[in-house]
Amino acid sequence: MEPVIFNNNVLRDGHQSLAATRMTTEQMLPVCEDLDAIGFGALETWGGATIDAGLRFLHEFPFDRLDALKKACPKTPHMMLLRGQNIVQYSHFADEVVEAFVATSARHGMDIFRIFDALNDTRNMRCAIEAAKKAGAQAHGTICYTKSPVHTMVKFVEMGIELEKMGCDAIVIKDMAGLIPPYRAHEIVEGLKRRVNIPVWVHTHETAGLGAATYLSAIEAGADAIDLGVVPFANGTGQPDTMRMLALLEGHPRCPSFSDECRERLGRIRERLEGVYEELKSFTSIRNEVVDSDALAYQVPGGMLSNFRTQLAEQKMDDKFEDVFREIPVVREALGWIPLVTPTSQIVGVQAMLNVKFGRWKNFSPQAIDIALGYYGRTPAPVDPEFQKLAAKISGKDPITCRPADDPGTKRATMAQLREKLREAGLPDDDEHCVIHAMFPEQLAKYYAMKNKPAENTTVPNVAAPAAATAQTASAPAPAAAKAGQSHAAPWPGVADARAAAVDRKVAYRISIEGRAVDAVVEEL
Numbered sequence: 001m002e003p004v005i006f007n008n009n010v011l012r013d014g015h016q017s018l019a020a021t022r023m024t025t026e027q028m029l030p031v032c033e034d035l036d037a038i039g040f041g042a043l044e045t046w047g048g049a050t051i052d053a054g055l056r057f058l059h060e061f062p063f064d065r066l067d068a069l070k071k072a073c074p075k076t077p078h079m080m081l082l083r084g085q086n087i088v089q090y091s092h093f094a095d096e097v098v099e100a101f102v103a104t105s106a107r108h109g110m111d112i113f114r115i116f117d118a119l120n121d122t123r124n125m126r127c128a129i130e131a132a133k134k135a136g137a138q139a140h141g142t143i144c145y146t147k148s149p150v151h152t153m154v155k156f157v158e159m160g161i162e163l164e165k166m167g168c169d170a171i172v173i174k175d176m177a178g179l180i181p182p183y184r185a186h187e188i189v190e191g192l193k194r195r196v197n198i199p200v201w202v203h204t205h206e207t208a209g210l211g212a213a214t215y216l217s218a219i220e221a222g223a224d225a226i227d228l229g230v231v232p233f234a235n236g237t238g239q240p241d242t243m244r245m246l247a248l249l250e251g252h253p254r255c256p257s258f259s260d261e262c263r264e265r266l267g268r269i270r271e272r273l274e275g276v277y278e279e280l281k282s283f284t285s286i287r288n289e290v291v292d293s294d295a296l297a298y299q300v301p302g303g304m305l306s307n308f309r310t311q312l313a314e315q316k317m318d319d320k321f322e323d324v325f326r327e328i329p330v331v332r333e334a335l336g337w338i339p340l341v342t343p344t345s346q347i348v349g350v351q352a353m354l355n356v357k358f359g360r361w362k363n364f365s366p367q368a369i370d371i372a373l374g375y376y377g378r379t380p381a382p383v384d385p386e387f388q389k390l391a392a393k394i395s396g397k398d399p400i401t402c403r404p405a406d407d408p409g410t411k412r413a414t415m416a417q418l419r420e421k422l423r424e425a426g427l428p429d430d431d432e433h434c435v436i437h438a439m440f441p442e443q444l445a446k447y448y449a450m451k452n453k454p455a456e457n458t459t460v461p462n463v464a465a466p467a468a469a470t471a472q473t474a475s476a477p478a479p480a481a482a483k484a485g486q487s488h489a490a491p492w493p494g495v496a497d498a499r500a501a502a503v504d505r506k507v508a509y510r511i512s513i514e515g516r517a518v519d520a521v522v523e524e525l
C-alpha cells in the first residue's frame, strides 16, 4: 500500500484560519527552506483570501509573494485555492479574465490549481479547469462538503465523476468547516475511489475536533493525500498538525516515513512560527484555537460562528443567537441547500439575521436575491419557487438558468478594458495588474498610492480596518454604507414599490467576508 501523501497548508489556510490571513511574506521566508526540504506532496502557498488580505492589509503585490515563495521553495509543487469563475473574489468574471489569471499564475510557478465553486456548480469551474490544463498545470476538481437532505454520497461521487470527465487531475473533498464525520469521509472516499481513476485528496479542519480522525478514516478508504498545518498555525479552525498526524498514523501501513532530519526540520519550523504567532497575536483568538462542538450543532463554519457572535452583539441581538442559527437551515433550504463557504456562508448568515430581526422574509440582502435568481449558479436543489418570485419582484430582475458568466445582462470587464483603465490611472498594464485590478481595483490603487509616497503616508488605508479577532469580524453598522452603484448593495431599486408600507429609515450593514467589506442596505419596516 502506498504511503499517504502529506501536503502542508500552513502558508495559506494555516494563517487564514488562525490569524486572519495576516502572515507576511517576510514572516514566511525563514521557514521556507525547511518546508521545501521535508518532501511534502504540495505546499499551499497562495490563493483563497491571501491575495485580497495581502494586498489590502499587508501592502504586498500578490505576484511578488508568489515569486518570493517559489524561489524559496523551488522543489515542492505549489498549490493554490481558486474559486472557479470568481477567481479569488466574490463575483463572476469574464472567461478571458479567469484564463489570464490562471495562465499568469502558472507562469509565476503555480503548479496545482485547486478549483471549487460555492454552489458545487461545475459550470462555474470549467473555464478555470481548462485554463489550468492549457497552462500545463494541474487542475484539481474540488467538491465542497456540506450536509443537507440533497447532499448524498451518490451526489458527491457523481460530481467527482463529472470533474474527472472535465479533465481534472485529482478530486479534492473540501470540508471547509471541519464538519465531515470520519465514516462519512470514508464512505465518500471509497465511493470516489471505486468510480474515478484519478487521485482523491481530502481537506478538512480541526474546528469541531473531527479532523485527524476523519483523515485516518479517509486514508483507510484509500485517500491519496491529506492537508496539514504546523503548530501554532494548526489544529482548532486550522488543519491538524503534521507531527500529530504522524503520531496518529504510527504503525499504520500507509504512514509516510519522516526521517529524523525531517522531524528536526518540523521542529524548527514550529519554533520559528511560534514567534510569528506572537507577532500576529492581535489577529489570533482563543475561539479559533479550541475545538468547538458548537460548529457541529449549527453545521456552520467555525469562522462564521465567531463572526456572528460579534455581528449580533453589534446589532444588539446577542439574545437572538440561537434564533439566528436556527434560522440558517430555513434560509439554506429556501436557497436550494447551498453549501456554506465563501461567500455563501456570509450571505446565508446575513439573511438569517434579517429574518430574525424583521420577521421571516420581510427583508432581503441583495446577495440572497441573486442566489435565488440564479446569478451565482445552479443551486444543489431548486430554490423555493415562492421565494424566487418574491426575489424577482423585489429586485426587478429576471431569474437566469444559464452559466452566470454567460448572462448577457451582466456587464463584465474584458482584458482590453482593464488594460485601458490601468493606463488611464498611470499603472502598469501587464496581465498581472489586469487580473488584480479586475478583482481589487481600489486596493491596487491604494497599494500604488502608498508605494509612491511611503514617507508621508502614516495611515493604513484599509477600507475595513483590521479587525481584532478574525478576518470575518463585522464592523458596526455603517450609516453611509451603500451609495448607489458603488457596491454590491446597488440597492434595492424595487423594494419601495414592492412594499407600500416602506418607511424612510434605512439600516445599513457593513459585513465583511474574509476581510473584505461588503455593504448591505435594508429598509427597516
Ligand code: CO
Pocket: 013, 175, 176, 203, 204, 205
Ligand atoms: Co480550508
